[in-house]
Amino acid sequence: MTKTRVAVDVGGTFTDVCIMDEDTGQIRIEKTPSTPDDPMRAIMTGISDAGIDLADVTMFSHGTTVATNALITRKLPRAAMVCTEGFRDVVEIRRSNKEDLWDTYKDVAKPYIPRRDRLTVKERIDAAGKVIAELDEAEARRVAKILKKRDVKAIAVCFINSYVNGDHEVRMRDILRAEMPDVHISISSQIMPEIFEHERFSTTMVNAVVSPVVVDYVSRLGDKLAEGGYTRDLLLLHTGGGVMTPASVKDFAARLAGSGIAAGALASRFIGNLCGFENSIGFDMGGTSTDVSLCFQGNSTVTKDWYIEYGYPIRFPSIEVLTIGAGGGSLAWKDEGGSLRNGPQSAGAFPGPACYSNGNEVATNSDANVVLGRLGHSLAGGDITLDADLAEKAIRDTVAEPFGMELHAAAEAVIDVANANMANAVRLLSISRGHDPRDFALVAFGGAGALHGAAVAKELSIPVVIVPPNPGVTSAMGCLLVDIQHDFSDSFMADASQTSPEDLEAAFARIEKEAVDRLRHEDVSPENTVLQRTVEMMYQGQWRSLAVSAPATITSTEDLVRGFHDEHEREYNFRREDAPVSIFRVGVKATGVVQKAELPSFEVTPHAPEPASQRDVWFNGKSRRTDVFDRATMKAGAEFSGPAIVEQVDSTVVVPPGATAKIDQYMNILIRVKD
Template identity: 55%
Template sequence: MIGTKQTRLAIDVGGTFTDVFVFDESTKEISITKTSSTPLNPEIGILDGIAKAEIDCENIKVFSHGTTVGTNALIERKLPKTALITSKGFRDVSEIRRGTKLELWDTYDDVAKPYIQRRDRFEVEERTDYSGNVLTEINEEEVRLLARKLKKRGTESIAVCFINSYVNGSNEAKVKQIIQEELPDVYICISSEVLPEIFEHERMSTTIVNAVLGPTVSNYIKTLEGEMNKRGYKDDILVLHSGGGVMTSQTVPRYAARLASSGIAAGAIASKHIAQLCGFNNAIGLDMGGTSTDISLMHEGDLRITKDWYIEYGYPIGFPSIEILTIGAGGGSLAWVDEGGSLRNGPQSAGAVPGPACYSRGGVEPTNSDANIVLGRLGTKLLDGQMELDKEKAIEVVDKIAKKFNYTIEEAANAITRVANANMCDALRLISVRRGYDPRDFALVAFGGAGPLHGAYLAKEMEIPTVIIPPHPGVAAAMGCLLVDVRHDISKTYVKNVKDVSLEDLEKEFVGMEKEAEELLQEEGVSKEASTLMRYIDMRYMGQWRSLAIEVDCPISSLEETLNRFHQEHEREFSFSDKEQSVEIYGLLVTAIGTVPKPEFPTYEPGGTLEDALKETRDVYFEEEGYVNTNVYNRELIPAFSEIQGPAIVDQLDTTTVIPPNFTAKVDKYRNLILSLNK
C-alpha cells in the first residue's frame, strides 16, 4: 500500500477515464492508475481510483483535483432552478447577447438557449449612473416580495446584476442582504463581487454562470470532502480552476464559474512543466483524450491567458483563463460520411459508454481507436492487459467506411486517422500561426491517452522539429494538478486616456486591489512569505474593442515604458501598431499567487539495454511503407538515454506511442521520449 506523510495525490476527471497520479516525496516513487469515469456521480470514479491505487487517505499530504463537473453541467444543462434579478429594462440582455453567431452565415445554426429562461428573469426599480451615483435606491419591500415569490417557485440559486454596478455595487449588496434574510438556504451571487467590470452582457453572463454552477459544484465538493473525511483525509481539497491555479474548497462556491474549465487547464500546466524540464520555453501542448483534444501554447515560458472564452458561444465567462482550444478529436471520435460524400471525423464521440467498437461494450460505429487497432498501432491489450480490445469488431466497423469509398480495410483506417490529424493541424495553426507564432520555433508536447499515437504525424505536417512524450502521458493532466499554486485574479474597470493618468492615481488603485487579493490568500491559509502579487494594465487603442494585458512593476516606474511595451505586444499579436494613435487604459488586474511546494520528480541513470525492453514484434501499417514488422517496446523497461529508430511502438499502462519511419526517439534523464524527424 502506497502511503507516507509525504504522499501527494492528484486526480483528473475526464470524459472517459478518471486519472490518478500519486507521488511519494520520501521515496520519489510515482504511481498511476486509470479507472472509468462515472459522469452521473463523479466522486464514485474518484473513490474507485483511490481504492484501486491502494492509497491510505490518512497519509495524504496534498490532494489536488481537476474536475469536469462544471463543464458537463453547462453542456448537458443539468442546472439548478436559477433566477436573475436585474435593473428594469435589462431583463433580456442575456438573451440578446451581442447579436452574433459562431457561424455567421449558417442560417440553420441556432444559438444556444440562455442558462436562465425569460420566465425566471426579474426586474426591479433601481439605477446607478456611469460614474457610480445612485439615482434610484432599492425598494426593500419590492425585493422582499420578489424573494417570497422565488421561494414559492422553488428557486435554488439567484444571480443579481444591475447596470453600472461595476462602479458602485451598493444596490446589489442591499439586494443580497435582503435575499439572504428571506432565503437563507438559497445560493446567491452579485456581479459587483463576481466580476466588477464594464460591459453588462459579459458581466451578467459570468454572474449567471457563477449562479447556475454554484449549487452544483458546492454540493459536489461537499460530498467529495465528506467521503474523503470518512477515509481519513481531513485537509483541504485543492481544486484547479481555469486560470491555472487552485483554490480551496471553501472558496469554490464564491467563484464557481472558474471551474467551468477546471480539468482542461491541468493539461496545459503539465505541458509547460514538461517542456521546461526538457529545456524548451516555447511549446504547444496537445492533450488528446477519449472525447476531445485540448491545445495550449506557451511562449517564452508563459502560457497564453485570455478573458474571451466560453463553454457555449454567446455566453462568455470573464475570468482570466489559460487559452485552450478544444476540438472534438479523441480516441473515441466517430468517423462518418457527410451528405456530400466526404469522410469526416468527430466531433461526435462514442464516449465512455458504449465506447469504440473494439471495447466490446456495444459500439457499432468506427472511431479513431478502431482505426488504430486495425493499423496495428494499438495492440489488443490496454492498461497492462487489464482491458482487452477486439480487433475483429474494429475491422467490422471500419469496413463500413472502406465499402463507401471502395478502399481496402487498411486504406480506410488510414484515411480515418488522416482526417483526425488534419482537424488537429487546423487547430494547431489557429493557436500558433493565427496568433503570430511560427510552429517551427516550438516543441510539441503530446500527451493524453491518444496524443502519443498522433503526435509525430502532427509534428511532421506542421514542421515542428521536436515532439516530447512525457513518462506518463495518459495521466499528465492529473500530474499538472500537483504543479500549480493558489491563484486569484482581482480585476477592476478603469477607463482613461493614458495621457490623463497619473502614477499616483494608478498606485492608489492597485494598492486597494492588492489588499483584497492578500485577504483572499489569507482565507486560503497562504502565508505572507509564500504570497506574490503581480500587476497588469489592460490597454487598447482608442475606439478598439479588445485590449491587451501588459504586466507592470510594483510600484510602476514609467507609463512611457508601459506604453512602448503595449505597442510591441500589439505588433506581435496583430502585426500592427501605431505609436501616433491615442491609447487608453481599459482596466486593472492584480494576480495573487500563493506558492505551493512542487514535487521534485526523479531523474534516472543509464542501466540495462534496449533489448531488455523489447516486448514483441508485430505488423504495423504505415501509409508510404505499407505493413512493416515493427518492434514493440515496454516503456517501463527502456533505459534512460536510449535511442530508438523508427518505425517502433512503445507500449505502457496509460498510452501507446507511435514512432513512425524516419523518426528517432531519444530518452532523457526524466525518461521523456523526445522524437525528431531524421534529416
C-alpha cells in the same frame, strides 16, 4: 510514514489518479473507467485501487469536469436573475451575433436562466457611480418573496453600471439572503466588475447556475476524503491555471467550468520547459476529444474570451485551450457528399470503440489503430481487452465496403482524417496567432496523444515530439504543478496622460487588500504570497484592451504607456506613439506558492534497448515488421529508430518509419520527426 501527493483528473473515458512520493519524487498511476453519472464514484474507486491511505496524503488536487458537464447538458437547478428595470433581456440580446454568420437556421442557445425567472427592480446608478435612483427596497422584498415561492436554488444579481458602484447589488443580496438564507447568490460587482454589461451579466449568470452543482459536489467529495483520513484542504484546479479551495468555490464556481482542460496545458508547459523548449504546443488526445494549448517563451497563452456555449462568455482569465471532437472513440462516418469524416460524434466511455466488445459496431480511431497493429490486445494494464475481430468488422462495415477500399487502406484513411482534423486545430492556435509551428515542440499526451503525435507533427513540420513518462495521466500530473491562485480586477477608466502614479497606487491598494485577505483565509502565509500587477490599456477610441505588467511600486505612468506601445506592436505588428492612450482596468494575480512536484532525474547512458517483441504494423500502405518495446523496462539514454511501438499501462507510443527516438534524463521520449 510515507508522505504522498495525489492528483485526480476526470476525463470522458478514464479517471486518472497520479500519486507522487514526496521524498523520492517517484510517480505511480492508476486508471479507472469514468462514471459520468457521478464522477466521485470513479475517483474513490481509483483511490481504493491504488491502495492510497488518505491519512498519509499531504495534498489532494483535482481537475473536475462537473461544472463543464452541467453547462453542456443543462442539468442545472432552477435559477433566477434580478436586474435593473429595463435590462432583463441583456443576456438574451447578447451581442446580436452568431457563431456561424452564414447558417440562417442555427440559432444561439437559450440563456441558462429563462426570461420568466429574470425579474427587475427599480434602481439606477450612472456611469460615474452616482446614484440617480435609489434601490426600491419594497420592490426588492417583493421580488425576493416571488423567488422564494419559485424555490430557486441560485440567483444572479446584475444591475447596470454596478461595475463602478456595487452598493445597490450588495443591498439586494442582503434582502434576498434575509428571505432565502440557503440560496446561492452571485452579484456582478463581485464576480466581474467590468463595463461591458453582456459579458458581466453572462459571467454572473453562469456562476450562479453552476454554484449549487459545484458546491454540492465539492462538499460531498471533501466529506468522503475526510472520512478516509485526509486532513488538508481539497484543492480544485481552475481555468486560470491555479487551484482554489472550497471556500473560494462558493463565490466563484464558474472558474471551474474549464478546470479539466487547464491541467493538461499546465503539465505540457512544465514538460516542454523541462526539456529545454520555451515554445511548446500541448497535444492532449483522450477518448472523446483533443485539447490543444500553446506555450510561448515559457508562458501559457491566457484569454478572457471563452465560453462553454457560444453567446454566453465567461470572462474569468483562462489558459487558452482549443478543444475539438477527436479522440480514440471518435466515430468514422460518410457525409452527404460521400466524403469520409471523423468525429465529433464519439462512442464515449460506454459502449466505447467496437473493439471494447460493449456493443458499438461503428468504426472509431481506436478500431483503426487495432487493425493497423499500432494498438496491441489490451489497454490500461490489461483491464480492457481489445477484440481485433470486432475492430476489423467495424472498419469493414463502416468504411471499407461503403468506400470500396481494402481493409488496411480504410483504417489508414480513418487515421489520416483524424490527424488532419487535429493538425488544423494546431494551426488555429499557432499559425493564425502569428506563431510558426516549426519553432515549437509538440508535447503529446493523453491516452491517444502518443499514438498520433508524430503524424500530426510531420503534417505541420514540427521537428520534435515529447512524450512524457506517463502520457495517459499527464493532465492529472498537471494538478501537482500548480499554486493557489486568484485574479482580481477593478475598472479604472481614465486618460493615461491625466493619471498620476498615486491614483493607480490607490486603486491597486484596494484590490491587493482583498487579494491578501483571500489568501489569508485559505491559510497561505505572507512569505508564500506573491502579487503580480497588470494595467490594461487601449488607444483612445478602441474597445479591446491589452494588459501590461506593472511594477510593485508605480513611479511613472509614462513607463506603463511605453510598455503598452511595445505590447501592441508585438500583438498587432504596429504602434501609434502619437495616439492618446486610455487606462481601462487594473488587475492583480494573487498567488499562494505551493511546494511543487519534482520529477526524478536519472543518469543518461546511451544504448540500444532490447525489444520485448515484434509484430506487423501498417504504415503508408505497407506492413512493416516492427519492434515493440515495454516502456517500464527502458532506461534513460535509450536510442532507437522507427518504425517502433512503445507500450505502457496508460498509453501507446508510435514512432513512424524515418523518425528517431531518445529517452532523456527525466524519462521523456523525444521523437525527432523528419519531413
